[in-house]
Amino acid sequence: xxxxxxxxxxxxxxxxxxxxxxxxxxxxxxxxxxxxxxxxxxxxxxxxxxxxxxxxxxxxxxxxxxxxxxxxxxxxxxxxxxxxxxxxxxxxxxxxxxxxxxxxxxxxxxxxxxxxxxxxxxxxxxxxxxxxxxxxxxxxxxxxxxxxxxxxxxxxxxxxxxxxxxxxxxxxxxxxxxxxxxxxxxxxxxxxxxxxxxxxxxxxxxxxxxxxxxxxxxxxxxxxxxxxxxxxxxxxxxxxxxxxxxxxxx
Numbered sequence: 001x002x003x004x005x006x007x008x009x010x011x012x013x014x015x016x017x018x019x020x021x022x023x024x025x026x027x028x029x030x031x032x033x034x035x036x037x038x039x040x041x042x043x044x045x046x047x048x049x050x051x052x053x054x055x056x057x058x059x060x061x062x063x064x065x066x067x068x069x070x071x072x073x074x075x076x077x078x079x080x081x082x083x084x085x086x087x088x089x090x091x092x093x094x095x096x097x098x099x100x101x102x103x104x105x106x107x108x109x110x111x112x113x114x115x116x117x118x119x120x121x122x123x124x125x126x127x128x129x130x131x132x133x134x135x136x137x138x139x140x141x142x143x144x145x146x147x148x149x150x151x152x153x154x155x156x157x158x159x160x161x162x163x164x165x166x167x168x169x170x171x172x173x174x175x176x177x178x179x180x181x182x183x184x185x186x187x188x189x190x191x192x193x194x195x196x197x198x199x200x201x202x203x204x205x206x207x208x209x210x211x212x213x214x215x216x217x218x219x220x221x222x223x224x225x226x227x228x229x230x231x232x233x234x235x236x237x238x239x240x241x242x243x244x245x246x247x248x249x250x
Contacts, residue, residue, distance in 0.1 A: 002083055002138075002161050002184045003039040004112035004226050006127075006237065007031070009134050011046060014056065014107050017135055017189050021054045029056055035236035036112070036226050037061075039082035047159050048105040049142060050196040059104075063158040064145035065095050074148050084141060084160045086185050086209045090202055096160075099141050100205060104159055105192050106138040110237065111184060112226050116176025117246060124245065125227075126173050127237045128220045130186070137192040138162065139185040139208070161185075162209075169215035172248045186213045215250060 011031045015021055029046065037043045039061055047059040063081045068074045081095075088096045110129035117124060130136040139162040144155040162185040166174055170183040187195060187208070194200075195208055221239045230236060 002111055002113070002163055002182070003079075005037055005039075005045075005106075005108045005161075006035050006110040006112075007046065007107060007135075008033045008035055008109045008234075008237075011056075013135050014046070014048070017133060017137070018048065018054075018105075018192065020193075021048060021056055029058060031058065035232055035234060038227070040079050042078070045159070046107055047140065047142065047157075048107065048137075048196060049103075050198060051102075054196070057157070059142060059157040059159045060145075061159060061161075063095075063143045063160055064148065065143075071148055081160055083163050083182075085182075086139070086162045086164045089141070089162070089209060090206055096141060099143050100202075101200075102142045103195055103200075104140045104142045105187075105196055106140045106159060106161055107135050108138055108184075109135055112223070113170070113174040113183075114176070115173045115222075116180075122225075123176060124242055125223050125225050125240075126220050127223045128170070128173070128218055131217050131219045133189075137187050137189070137195075139187055139192075139195050164209070164212065167212050167215045167218075169218055169220070169248065169250055173220065183213075185209070185211070187211065188213075220248075 031046050042062045044058040045061050049055050062078050084096045088094045089100050110127050114123035114125050140159045142159045145158040147156045163182045164185045166181045166183040171181050224240045
């Protein structure tokens with residue numbers, strides 16, 4: 001699944017790809033560039049919604065569904081909701097179906113996945129980004145969640161990233177673990193605008209969920225592990241050399 005993302009651009013760069021957002025009014029948001037955030041730290045992230053007008057705000061990554069009704073359950077299970085399988089959005093009875101009309105866009109400049117290589121002890125981290133543009137949009141869903149914070153007892157806006165079956169490139173990179181063969185649901189700019197339109201029918205939603213970004217539109221390279229504590233700077237995404245690393249077939 002997608003638990004590691006980056007946004008290394010200026011927040012204003014989003015307007016280049018979603019110009020109607022700039023004309024929507026109150027956009028007083030500050031967000032420092034980051035080369036890596038892990039979902040399990042439940043960071044705040046810029047999110048675009050279209051609830052009574054386009055808005056760019058900071059939401060917390062990781063919903064807390066009602067079933068997590070104790071702090072122990074939250075600590076143990078919240079990470080399971082960082083991502084949502086796109087196939088579940090229109091499946092009756094799921095949490096994601098219940099909030100399918102609470103759609104959002106999650107801007108990013110890149111994300112990380114780990115590749116499993118036969119005979120190697122450790123997986124190899126890869127950084128993946130769009131070849132076409134500096135900022136791209138991942139489909140998401142938002143929800144108001146119990147914060148479980150005694151200093152902030154009210155509900156807070158949260159979001160999840162949608163994932164889908166991997167394209168041929170990502171199937172080779174994200175090839176191990178229980179959730180192998182998944183990638184974020186990256187949208188074209190046109191589909192991104194469609195995704196946050198109010199009043200989409202389930203048929204409309206289904207058509208967008210079926211989109212698969214062509215492998216040829218992605219750039220990628222191996223990096224050092226992003227799960228180790230390090231400064232949040234460009235060194236995080238610097239290419240790393242691994243002796244004997246098998247080539248990816250594209």
